Amino acid sequence: MTTARRTQQERRDLAENALLTAAAELVAEQGVRSLTLARVGERAGYSRGLVTHHFGSKQGLVEHLARSAQSGFVPGLGDLPPGLDRLLRLIDGYIAALGSMNLRNKVFLMLWAESATLPELVPIFHERAEVFLADLREDLTAGIADGTVHPGVAPEETAIAVFGQLRGIGLQRLLDPGLVDTERLRGPVTAHWHRALTRHSS
Structure with missing residues (x-):
């Protein structure tokens, strides 16, 4: 019985991953406006009914796609x-990841950009932004507490500044990859924030 249940879960995970990949491919090719559950099912080799079973609606599918793309963007931080x-x-790894942007990371940035004109995407990316900002605030607050971050640093405002810079670099990388050399950029940007945040900053 245990083996059968595990096999069923593996099949479910395989199907969900295939559907998310199909959705990402369609968004990358034609934008989120063209995304339908039927097209996702057809691209992945499944029925529309299975897409509905897994995600419930187009909104649910896009939410899963955004979450799966953002999670693990910079590996190893959880430890x-x-x-x-x-x-x-995080800053160094985020910029490095932009240099070898995979399909889902690219689609995450595309969806984020489209959320400026598609109200139905706003709640998804508001939630994703809050998760990102909460992590940044936690790091800044912990740094102030242990003395590695200057006590004059404002966690809320600084988190927004870091967030805005990283997302802005990501969007520019998406729009004009040749302009953003991530390998040259990551060192100076990380060094800038180190100087700005340490107790030795003026």
């Missing part, structure tokens, strides 16, 4: 305690 080191690794 680090909150603080300055984790924050700097």
Whole structure:
């Protein structure tokens, strides 16, 4: 019985991953406006009914796609305690990841950009932004507490500044990849934030 249940879960996970990949491909090719459950099912080799079973609606599908793309964008951070080191690794790793942007990361940025003109996407990306900002605030607050971040740093405003810069670099990378050399950029950006946040900053 245990083996049968595990096999069923594996089949479910395989189908869900295939559907999310199909959805990402369609968004990358034609934008979110052209996305339908029927087209996703057809692209993945499944029925529309299975797409509905997994995600409920187009909105639910886009939410899952956004979450799956953002989670794990910078691997290895989950093993680090909150603080300055984790924050700097996030900044460096985020820019590095933009250099080898995979399909779902690219689609996440495309959906984020489209949320400016599609109200139905706003709640999804408001939630995703809050998760990102909460992590940044946690690192800044922990850094202030342990003395590695200057006590004059304002966690809320600084988190928004870091968030805005990283997302802005990502959007520019999406729009004009040749302009953004991530390997050259990651060092100076990370060093800038290290200087700005440490106790030695003026």
